[in-house]
Amino acid sequence: LAKTTQPISMDSYEGQEVNITCSHNNIATNDYITWYQQFPSQGPRFIIQGYKTKVTNEVASLFIPADRKSSTLSLPRVSLSDTAVYYCLVVPVRDHSGTYKYIFGTGTRLKVLA
Amino acid sequence: DSGVTQTPKHLITATGQRVTLRCSPRSGDLSVYWYQQSLDQGLQFLIHYYNGEERAKGNILERFSAQQFPDLHSELNLSSLELGDSALYFCASSFAGALDTQYFGPGTRLTVL
Numbered sequence: 665l666a667k668t669t670q671p672i673s674m675d676s677y678e679g680q681e682v683n684i685t686c687s688h689n690n691i692a693t694n695d696y697i698t699w700y701q702q703f704p705s706q707g708p709r710f711i712i713q714g715y716k717t718k719v720t721n722e723v724a725s726l727f728i729p730a731d732r733k734s735s736t737l738s739l740p741r742v743s744l745s746d747t748a749v750y751y752c753l754v755v756p757v758r759d760h761s762g763t764y765k766y767i768f769g770t771g772t773r774l775k776v777l778a
Numbered sequence: 779d780s781g782v783t784q785t786p787k788h789l790i791t792a793t794g795q796r797v798t799l800r801c802s803p804r805s806g807d808l809s810v811y812w813y814q815q816s817l818d819q820g821l822q823f824l825i826h827y828y829n830g831e832e833r834a835k836g837n838i839l840e841r842f843s844a845q846q847f848p849d850l851h852s853e854l855n856l857s858s859l860e861l862g863d864s865a866l867y868f869c870a871s872s873f874a875g876a877l878d879t880q881y882f883g884p885g886t887r888l889t890v891l
Contacts, residue, residue: 706885
């Protein structure tokens with residue numbers, strides 16, 4: 665299974681760019697990388713999804729190198745409201761029986777300071 | 779507002795009891811997913827239903843069961859509850875399957891005393 669590894673926590677200051685890297689060494693050919701954001705006591709919210717190279721939307725960018733064994737979520741000019749937990753998710757993750765699962769991992773707790 | 783609704787918001791019960799959590803997916807979504815999140819823990823995938831059929835199973839205990847009904851709402855049944863079952867239970871929905879964005883509901887906070 666493609667287990668993901670992320671830093672447990674990060675601190676940043678308002679206005680800075682934040683990069684959160686996720687490693688997924690066992691990613692399979694057909695798997696995509698998805699990032700979610702979660703605020704306390706709320707359900708996660710989709711941020712961005714990609715397969716390779718670079719994907720950008722109105723809130724973030726996702727960089728995926730050619731070997732796809734890692735990915736980096738980039739948040740430009742963070743604000744206090746970006747303080748949250750960020751999860752990297754490889755979808756779909758199939759086990760030996762072919763059944764797929766959704767393994768969110770422990771996430772990265774980002775704290776934005778004033 | 780994700781469009782996914784979950785009831786109840788809070789549930790307090792005793793050990794050994796049985797509870798049912800309910801989820802209504804976004805309009806048009808065929809898939810429903812259930813997750814458990816214990817205090818300061820990540821999200822644990824429990825089960826995925828697509829159009830009434832079970833599609834994937836995660837770390838769901840035998841004491842837990844789920845189903846998706848013809849109107850696509852889903853219920854998660856938790857029985858013989860233990861203290862360790864206290865957690866936030868999230869439901870998510872997506873249009874179809876694995877690669878589609880999951881939209882999460884607000885969760886049901888279960889407290890087992």
